[in-house]
Amino acid sequence: MDKLVIQASPALSGTVTISGAKNAALPLLMSSLLADSPCHFDNVPNLRDINTSIALLTELGVKIQRHESGVLELDPTSVGNFTASYELVKTMRASILVLGPLLAKYHEANVSLPGGCAIGARPVDLHLAGLEKMGATIEVEGGYIRAKAEGGLKGATIFMDIVSVGATENLMMAAALAEGKTILENAAREPEIVDLANCLNRMGANVSGAGTDTITIEGVKSLEGCHYRVLPDRIETGTFLVAAAATGGSVRCEAAAPDTLEAVLAKLRSAGAEITTGADWISLDMKGQRPKCVNIKTAPHPAFPTDMQAQFVALNCVAEGTGVVTETIFENRFMHVPELQRMGANIALEAHSAVCNGTPRLKGAQVMATDLRASASLIIAGLVADGETTVDRIYHLDRGYEKIEEKLRGIGANIRRESA
Numbered sequence: 001m002d003k004l005v006i007q008a009s010p011a012l013s014g015t016v017t018i019s020g021a022k023n024a025a026l027p028l029l030m031s032s033l034l035a036d037s038p039c040h041f042d043n044v045p046n047l048r049d050i051n052t053s054i055a056l057l058t059e060l061g062v063k064i065q066r067h068e069s070g071v072l073e074l075d076p077t078s079v080g081n082f083t084a085s086y087e088l089v090k091t092m093r094a095s096i097l098v099l100g101p102l103l104a105k106y107h108e109a110n111v112s113l114p115g116g117c118a119i120g121a122r123p124v125d126l127h128l129a130g131l132e133k134m135g136a137t138i139e140v141e142g143g144y145i146r147a148k149a150e151g152g153l154k155g156a157t158i159f160m161d162i163v164s165v166g167a168t169e170n171l172m173m174a175a176a177l178a179e180g181k182t183i184l185e186n187a188a189r190e191p192e193i194v195d196l197a198n199c200l201n202r203m204g205a206n207v208s209g210a211g212t213d214t215i216t217i218e219g220v221k222s223l224e225g226c227h228y229r230v231l232p233d234r235i236e237t238g239t240f241l242v243a244a245a246a247t248g249g250s251v252r253c254e255a256a257a258p259d260t261l262e263a264v265l266a267k268l269r270s271a272g273a274e275i276t277t278g279a280d281w282i283s284l285d286m287k288g289q290r291p292k293c294v295n296i297k298t299a300p301h302p303a304f305p306t307d308m309q310a311q312f313v314a315l316n317c318v319a320e321g322t323g324v325v326t327e328t329i330f331e332n333r334f335m336h337v338p339e340l341q342r343m344g345a346n347i348a349l350e351a352h353s354a355v356c357n358g359t360p361r362l363k364g365a366q367v368m369a370t371d372l373r374a375s376a377s378l379i380i381a382g383l384v385a386d387g388e389t390t391v392d393r394i395y396h397l398d399r400g401y402e403k404i405e406e407k408l409r410g411i412g413a414n415i416r417r418e419s420a
């Protein structure tokens with residue numbers, strides 16, 4: 001099993017090119033199921049979750065090839081299997097996003113229940129209730145969601161009592177080919193939702209209001225493939241910015257989307273960073289200063305993203321003062337805290353908050369990655385820890401960060417991958 005070995009690093013400095021967003025690419029790839037002709041996606045990151053999606057869509061009958069240009073072509077014209085198996089779904093929760101498209105296009109889908117994961121229970125009740133409201137009949141049997149929509153899905157007004165990114169995406173894709181109008185109320189507003197809506201519209205769908213909490217979809221009879229470029233990864237961008245800030249360094253992120261990161265940039269400014277942005281770049285400069293602790297409360301977009309919480313906890317560990325980080329989205333997303341404590345961090349967990357008293361340096365240790373962003377936080381901690389830090393179980397990291405150690409080395413980090 002691969003691990004990362006990190007030595008105390010100098011202040012990071014240089015330029016990083018940001019990859020396409022995992023969380024935008026996953027629903028976009030699944031949306032190809034809705035089309036009657038091939039889709040072409042540019043800027044798809046090379047990640048474990050993308051490979052899992054390719055395996056899943058291939059199992060359903062989508063023909064997929066990566067062109068030399070990097071463009072991923074998905075031809076859905078021979079789809080003939082409507083079952084997403086447990087073997088694949090268990091390794092990637094976003095597999096649930098084939099449910100809406102399969103049901104809308106083929107009126108039938110069997111998708112393994114994703115189950116919980118390290119960060120929380122993560123039920124899919126809102127996805128199922130929304131599809132039922134659109135006329136689907138759903139049974140959960142043998143760990144599988146067995147859904148049917150005889151005669152096709154029908155538009156409906158659907159209120160989601162929790163803001164859910166995945167449910168909004170699944171229902172938006174389902175509604176694109178449903179008969180009549182669907183209104184999604186209390187919809188998620190994340191940039192990845194807007195990216196999916198833009199792509200669906202390019203395929204011939206009629207989606208309006210994405211980016212607000214009410215999305216209206218006028219169903220159409222058919223959709224065609226399109227060319228679409230995946231949005232830059234705001235979480236990868238934020239991770240590099242925090243890594244540079246923790247080391248008192250400076251970094252310029254290119255091919256980024258500054259307007260998707262406002263809450264994160266505001267917190268970095270509070271931490272003492274000088275932030276400058278252009279149309280597609282962000283630069284951060286700490287001017288050699290130690291960061292200041294920040295208070296954070298995660299919430300749906302445009303508030304502070306839960307996917308950046310662990311990285312800011314690592315930042316607070318070495319910052320000046322005390323910072324309180326409160327997690328409101330997932331019930332168990334502080335698995336990085338005990339690992340950071342093993343590195344000498346002064347953190348107290350109080351209900352849904354991590355109260356951190358910053359200390360100038362951490363101490364290298366052998367630590368274990370428990371989920372994707374927890375892994376990123378341990379890497380950041382390793383950069384500012386005296387001695388050597390070894391991060392085990394980095395298969396989580398490979399789910400969502402493209403060549404992270406290579407990119408970090410490019411800006412001066414002392415990090416290497418070791419394969420056992």
Ligand SMILES: CC(=O)N[C@H]1[C@@H](OP(=O)(O)OP(=O)(O)OC[C@H]2O[C@@H](n3ccc(=O)[nH]c3=O)[C@H](O)[C@@H]2O)O[C@H](CO)[C@@H](O)[C@@H]1O
Nearest residue numbers: 023094122123124125126127162163164165166167329330
């Ligand atoms: C692939 C992808 O895009 N993953 C992101 C997506 O996950 P995902 O789409 O799974 O997260 P959701 O937005 O759905 O989850 C938000 C909250 O709603 C709850 N919930 C969700 C659905 C449901 O049917 N019932 C229910 O109770 C969840 O347990 C959680 O507490 O959004 C999360 C919140 O920004 C991010 O952390 C993930 O990185």
Ligand SMILES: C=C(OP(=O)(O)O)C(=O)O
Nearest residue numbers: 023093094307372373400
């Ligand atoms: C939690 C995440 O992803 P997923 O929803 O795929 O588990 C994440 O990207 O931080």
